[in-house]
Amino acid sequence: MKILITADIHLGKRPSRIPIDVAADFSSAQMWRRLVDFAIETEVDAVILAGDIVDEANRFYEAIGPLESGVNRLVDRQIMVYAVSGNHDYDVLPRLTDSIGADKFRLLGRGGSWQREVLLRNDRPVLQLFGWSFPGQHVRKSPLSTFPTDLVDNSIPALGILHADLDNPESQYCPVRRDEFAKCGVPLWILGHIHKPSEFDAGAHPIVMYPGSPQGMDPGPGEVEVHGPWILEYEKGAPQLRHQNFAPVAYVNLTIDITDIADSVTLQTKITDALTNSAEEYAANNSHLKVLSYRLEVAGRTSMRYAEVESQLDLLQQTGMMRNGIDVFVNKYVIHVQPRINLAELVSGKNHLAELSQLLLALDGSQSTPDDHHELVKSLQLQLSSARNSGPFLQLSVANPTHESDEEIARQLILEQAWRLVEELTGQKETYGE
Numbered sequence: 001m002k003i004l005i006t007a008d009i010h011l012g013k014r015p016s017r018i019p020i021d022v023a024a025d026f027s028s029a030q031m032w033r034r035l036v037d038f039a040i041e042t043e044v045d046a047v048i049l050a051g052d053i054v055d056e057a058n059r060f061y062e063a064i065g066p067l068e069s070g071v072n073r074l075v076d077r078q079i080m081v082y083a084v085s086g087n088h089d090y091d092v093l094p095r096l097t098d099s100i101g102a103d104k105f106r107l108l109g110r111g112g113s114w115q116r117e118v119l120l121r122n123d124r125p126v127l128q129l130f131g132w133s134f135p136g137q138h139v140r141k142s143p144l145s146t147f148p149t150d151l152v153d154n155s156i157p158a159l160g161i162l163h164a165d166l167d168n169p170e171s172q173y174c175p176v177r178r179d180e181f182a183k184c185g186v187p188l189w190i191l192g193h194i195h196k197p198s199e200f201d202a203g204a205h206p207i208v209m210y211p212g213s214p215q216g217m218d219p220g221p222g223e224v225e226v227h228g229p230w231i232l233e234y235e236k237g238a239p240q241l242r243h244q245n246f247a248p249v250a251y252v253n254l255t256i257d258i259t260d261i262a263d264s265v266t267l268q269t270k271i272t273d274a275l276t277n278s279a280e281e282y283a284a285n286n287s288h289l290k291v292l293s294y295r296l297e298v299a300g301r302t303s304m305r306y307a308e309v310e311s312q313l314d315l316l317q318q319t320g321m322m323r324n325g326i327d328v329f330v331n332k333y334v335i336h337v338q339p340r341i342n343l344a345e346l347v348s349g350k351n352h353l354a355e356l357s358q359l360l361l362a363l364d365g366s367q368s369t370p371d372d373h374h375e376l377v378k379s380l381q382l383q384l385s386s387a388r389n390s391g392p393f394l395q396l397s398v399a400n401p402t403h404e405s406d407e408e409i410a411r412q413l414i415l416e417q418a419w420r421l422v423e424e425l426t427g428q429k430e431t432y433g434e
C-alpha cells in the first residue's frame with residue numbers, strides 16, 4: 001500500500017516575488033495537477049490532503065475546475081481522495097465537496113466532529129483514517145479531547161488527519177499539544193497549517209508531522225528550501241514516509257562573501273559563480289526544478305563602494321538570469337559589507353565622521369557607547385511600524401513576507417546609511433588632502 005500525503009495547497013494562489021508571467025505557469029492549480037500526475041504514475045492507493053486545499057472562499061470558481069478534474073482522474077484509477085478542511089477552506093471545501101460528489105472527494109469530519117473511514121483493497125480493510133474538519137474560521141479548543149479512541153481497531157494501520165497549530169497554546173487555529181496525541185491510540189498523525197515540512201521521525205510514538213506545502217509560495221521562513229509531497233508506505237507494519245522533491249519553484253536564502261573583491265567585473269563573476277553552483281546543487285536533487293528565487297545576502301570586507309555593490313545587485317534583481325535551464329531570480333538582496341575603513345581610527349574627535357564611526361561600532365556591537373543609538377533605532381522602528389499600520393499598507397496582506405522584525409530592519413537601514421555617509425566623508429577627506 002502506498003499513500004500520497006500533502007497539505008496547504010492553497011488553490012488560487014500563485015508564487016510571489018517572481019515575474020508575473022513566470023508565476024502563472026507555477027500556480028497552486030498547476031501544482032495540484034502535477035500531484036495528481038505523480039499519484040497516478042506512482043500508483044498510490046490514496047491521496048491525503050490535510051486542509052487549506054483552497055486559499056479562500058472567493059476562490060470557489062477558480063478551484064472547482066482543477067480540483068474536480070484532478071479528483072475525477074484519481075477516482076477513475078481507483079485512487080481514493082481523503083481530506084479535511086482548515087482555517088482557509090472551512091466553508092469553501094464542504095461546498096466543493098457537494099459539487100464534486102462526497103463519494104469521490106472524501107471530506108472527513110465535516111462540521112467539526114471526528115469521522116472514521118476505512119480504505120479497502122480487494123475488499124479487505126488496509127488502513128483506517130480519522131479526520132476532523134474546521135467548522136469555522138477560528139478554533140480555540142483542541143478537538144483531540146473528543147477523539148473517539150474506542151473506534152481505533154488495532155489490527156489494521158491507523159492514521160489521523162488534522163489541520164492544527166502544534167504547541168502554540170494561544171493560537172486561534174486549532175491549538176493542540178503533542179502529549180494529547182499519545183492518548184488517542186493512533187500511531188501516525190498528519191497535520192496541516194504549517195507550510196514548512198517536518199523531519200520524519202520513525203522512532204516517535206506517535207509520529208506527529210507536518211508534510212508541509214507541496215511548493216513554496218513566497219520568500220517567508222516557512223516557504224524557503226525544499227517542499228514536496230510525501231509517500232507513505234508500511235514496512236513490517238511500521239509507517240515510513242519519504243519526502244518527494246519535485247516542486248518546480250523553490251525559494252532559497254544564499255550568502256555570498258565578497259571579501260577581497262575590489263571591482264564590479266570581479267564581483268559579477270563572483271555572484272554568477274555562487275548562483276550557478278547553488279542552482280546546480282538544487283537541480284541535482286530535483287530534476288523538475290525550473291525556478292529559483294533567491295534572497296541574497298552579500299557580506300564581507302571590501303574596498304568596493306556600497307553604491308557599486310548595490311548597482312550590480314540592482315541589475316541582477318531587475319533581469320534575473322538563466323543558469324543550466326533554471327530561471328534564477330533575486331527576490332531581495334541585503335548588503336552587509338564593511339568597507340575597508342578602519343573605524344577605530346576615526347572615532348576620536350568631534351566631527352561628523354567620528355560620530356558616524358561611533359554609531360557604526362555601536363550598531364554592530366563591537367563597541368559599547370552611550371545609549372544614543374538605541375534611541376535612533378527605536379525612533380526609526382516606530383516610524384516603520386506606524387507606516388506599516390497606516391491605511392494603504394494595511395490593505396496589503398503580505399506587507400512583510402520575510403518576517404524580519406522592525407527592529408532588525410531599522411538597524412539595517414541605519415547601518416547602510418551610516419556606511420554610505422562614512423564612505424562619502426572619507427572620500428571628501430582624501431580629496432581635500434590632495
Ligand SMILES: [Mn+2]
Nearest residue numbers: 052086087193
Ligand atoms: Mn492553515
